[in-house]
Amino acid sequence: MPHVVVACSSCRAFTGDVTTFDVEAATVREMIRELERRYPGFGEHIERKMAIAIDGEIHQDALFEPLRAESEVYLIPKIGGG
Amino acid sequence: MSDVLERPASSAPLDDGRLKIVGTRPIRPDGVDKVTGRALYGADLAMPGMLVGKVLRSPHPHARIVSIDTRKARALPGVKAIITGADFPELADEEYEAGESASNLRDLALNVMARDKALYNGHALAAVAATSSAVADEALSLIEVVYEVLPHVVAVEAAMADDAPVLHDKLFTGGLKEKPTKASNIAKRNEIKRGDLAAGFAEADVIFESRYDTAATHQGYIEPHACVASMASDGQCQVWSSSQGQFMIRTYCAKVLDIDASSIRVTPAEIGGGFGGKTTVYLEPLALALSRQSGAPVKMVMTRDEVFRASGPTSASVMTVRLGAKADGTLTAADVELKFQAGAFPGSPVGAASMTALACYDIPNFSIVGYDVVTNTPKVAAYRAPGAPISAFGVESAMDDLALTLGMDPIALREKNAVHDGTKASYGPTFRNIGYAETLEAIRSHPHYSAPLGPNQGRGVAVGFWFNVGGESTAAVNIAEDGTAMVITGNPDIGGSRASMAMMAAEVLGLPIEKVRPIVADTASIGFSMLTGGSRTTFAVGMAVTQAAQKIVEDLKRRAALLMDVSVDQVDWIYGAAVCTDVSKGKADLSLADLAAKSGQTGGPIGSQISLNAQGAGPGFGVHVCDVEVDPETGHVTILRYTAAQDVGKAIHPSYVEGQIQGGVAQGVGWALNEEYVFDTGGVMENAGFLDYRVPVASDLPMIDTVMVEVANPRHPFGAKGVGEVPIVPPLAAVANAVRGAIGKRMTSLPLSPPKIRAAIDAG
Known part of the structure; x- marks a missing residue:
């Protein structure tokens, strides 16, 4: 199942010292729902504030991006620019 | 001069070697209008019956607004509208996505127009619309404001002190395990870490540590903020505005004024530079509110003084960088602390600075801690690769000193520790399809890198990274x-x-x-x-x-x-x-x-x-080499030669890509050598004009050579990656490292102005 890693401190307000998760999910939305179930409020935080790097490729606002069983998923702050 | 360095096999889907237009250099479609003066910028539009809008700004960096009396101003003939914070709806303390990332709507509205407190010198307090500029100026002088002046704080570390004047009573430091009980100017603490820091330093043969600071700098766009806005009696609005996004203007105006987005039609004017500084609103909601009250179109144009005092610069900063390495140059540990000035409201780019600080390096053990700190200065705005040039200045200066300590070539040290495809980035994900190694090689093999240097001359190398979106x-x-x-x-x-x-x-x-x-x-x-x-x-x-x-x-x-x-x-x-x-x-x-x-x-x-x-914007890497000559009598630095290599994916129009790289270098050189916000003890900016805030001009710079490294991004139909931000990341450190070579001393405080350099030389 996809392996999810939290890479920033803002997420730890929800997950405490837990920074890695194995989540049964076929899409980003399923992953977010499962993390919301485990840590109430975390899902909304992810949707609003986090970008999602799937196998090295950064996605923003991509709820329906597919996840593979062996996907490496990093939650990182959303990125803007100048 | 420019070179294109291509990987033999491109993986870009449409790049089958038969491209007819992509990769060529046709003339720009907007060129004739711009060189003949026909292009319409924000201040160029005029409408029948149009009024002139102007803003009354706080003379104090921190003051409670006791009262604002507009009666005398309203009685002045020719004054058609006056607005204050009371004319805007109270907005919720919530974040809303509009530009590229979320903004706190309440903070945005309070920055547009103050309510209870003025938080920086230049903060808008009221605005008038009148039949002429002279009448508008006189009306501003007739507005009576009673202030309760409060203690202020400008410097980032002073604002972090326990006894600092607190800007916001309800601001509690975020990112801590437990919510603090006391309000603070530290809006947020963020941390990225990997491995065992202590073990990494214990493993090191050499440890280098230093402290660095940078000054606040402005994006320096030539065109000031400008707009014309008109609200009809049925509530339908039109805005003509110079910005980086007409939809961003629409969204923010709709939110700040609480009107439907579909009721606002925003027409983008040409833009005379933005560099991130035009990714938010300052004047547009005011012009619409004035138009609503007066029933006439309103034009507002900032003066240069207002641009400096009231629109976003980037952060001043204080950093510490500690690096550990084995004798062969292998990095074993890095400890980085970043303190960034946010200005009057939270939101400095310290998060991005943290994520990019070590992004070029494969280091097993590191910690990066960042602090977002509010101060009585203008709210910072994005500036090209927000935050990355600042943290790169610290890290790349330290890497240069580490190379000197180890007796290694600076590029060899970077190559030894470089990230590659498959490396886990310091901010988390695994890199794919990056061209960093090729970019390092492009500079190592460039004739510039081995050219001889003369007396009082030095050469500096630095690298930089940006995500692209x-x-x-x-x-x-x-x-x-x-x-x-x-x-x-x-x-x-x-x-x-x-x-x-x-x-x-x-x-x-x-x-x-x-x-x-x-x-x-x-x-x-x-x-x-x-x-x-x-x-x-x-x-x-x-x-x-x-x-x-x-x-x-x-x-x-x-x-x-x-x-x-x-x-x-x-x-x-x-x-x-x-x-x-x-x-x-x-x-x-x-x-x-x-x-x-x-x-x-x-x-x-x-x-x-x-x-x-x-989705799938490929990250970009740049490697720069800079030669300087320092005049030991005056401390003046001359940039002798500059070469910038960058992985651009595929250059759709190579001349524009070169222009982006050259422009980023020029701004970075200004940041390194000249530019800074200078505040007096009263918290007032002393150099709010281009005579005293000196950006580089053409005569300050040599021809900036570019090398475009093309490692295709497979997610783009032609292989393109973003190119506009990477080139401003390395120059601060590249220049500082070159000055280090020229004078034999490390300068850790930007800008490297002549008095500072003379002082360093004189110190022996």
Whole structure:
């Protein structure tokens, strides 16, 4: 199942010292729902504030991006620019 | 001068070696208007009955607003409207996505117009609309404000002190395990870490540590903020504005004034520079509110003084960097602390600075801690690769000293620790399709790197990284009856996007570039696009343009099949014409003009629109080398030679890519050598003008050589990566490292102004 890693401190307000998760999910939305179930409020935080790097490729606002069983998923702050 | 260094095999889907237009250098479609003065910028529009709007700004950096009395000003003949914070709705303390990332709406509105407190010298307190500039000025002088002046704080570390004046009573430091009980100017603490820091340093043969600081600098766009706004009696609004995103203007105005977004039509003016500083609103909501009250259109144009005092610079900072390495140069540990000035409201780019600080390096053990700190200074705004140049200044200066300590070539040290495809980035994800190693090699093998140096001269190397982003984008392509094409997008053209959009469409359609006209449309004439920023436009909007053109090609093939009486799978599109692949049928080719002429018989007008949320923007890396000469008598630094290499994916229009790289270097050189906000003890900026705040001009710079390394991004149809932000990341450190070489001393405080250099030389 996809392996999810939290890479920033803002997420730890929800997950405490837990920074890695194995989540049964076929899409980003399923992953977010499962993390919301485990840590109430975390899902909304992810949707609003986090970008999602799937196998090295950064996605923003991509709820329906597919996840593979062996996907490496990093939650990182959303990125803007100048 | 420029070189293009290509990987032999490109993985870009449409780059099959037969590109006719992408990669060439056609003249810019907006060039004639700009060089002849016909292009309309924010201040150029005039409307019948238009009023002049001006802003009353706080003379104090921190003060409670006891009262604002506008009665005398209202009685002045010619004054048509006066607004204060009371004319705006109270907004919730919540974040809302509009530009590229979320903004706190309450903070945004309070920055546009203060309510209870003025938080920086220059903070807007009231605005007037009058029949002339002179009347507006007199009206401002008649507004009576009673202040309770409060203690202020400007420097970032002073603002972090326990006894510092607190700007916001309800601001509690975020990012801590437990919510603090006391309000603080430290808005947020963020941390990124990996491995075992203590073990990493214990493993090191050499440890280098230093402290660095940088001054606040402004984006320095030549065109001040300017707009014209009109609200009709039925509530329908029009705004003409110079910004990095007409949709961003629409959204923020709608939120700040609590009106429907569909009631606001924003037409983008040409933009005379933005560099991130025009990714928010300052004047537009004020002009609309003044127009609502007066019933007339209102024009507002900031003076240069206002631009400096009231629009976003980037952060001043204080950093510490500690690096550990083995004797062979292998990095074993890094400990980075970043303290960033946010200005009056939270939101410095310290998060991005943290994520980029070590992104070029593969280090097993590290900690990066950042602090976002509010101060009584203008709220910072994005500035090209926000935060990255600052943290790169600290890390790349430390890397240079580490190379000296180890007796290693600075590029060799960076190569030894470089990230590659498959390396886990310091901010988390695994890198794919990056061209960093090739970019390092491009500089190592460049003649510049081995050229001899003279007395008082030094050479500096530095590297830099930026993520680049994609995002929501819309593009339309319409075919005219003569077979020419229009490409319509919703992004202001800042770095040449009109040209690149037209080129990508022309490539797919098979039209000469002269037959494709790019248009930047208003918010009512094209679907939503995120603003022009984050190095996203050529990548993301280009993806929409390409798909829109591809959709047209499919439609053209269908129409051609009808006219040829063949099945659609027997029609191919080759260089602008439908070709029947079954030569036995003897069908003549049909050009786009042929098909456009018969569009009425084959289904009606030819056009398409694509809206998408582009993902997969490839990250960019830059490697710069700079030669300087320092005058030991005056401390003046002359940039002798500068070469910048960058992984650009695929240069759609190489001249524009070179221009982006050269522009980033020029701004970075200014940041390194001259530019800084200077505040007096009363918290007032002392150098709010281009005479005293000195940006580099052409005579300050040599020709900046560029090397475009093309490692294709497989997610873009032509392999493009963002290019606009990476080039401002390395120059601060590249210049500082060159000065280190020239004078034999490390300068850790930017800017490297002549007095500082003289002081360092004099110290012996």
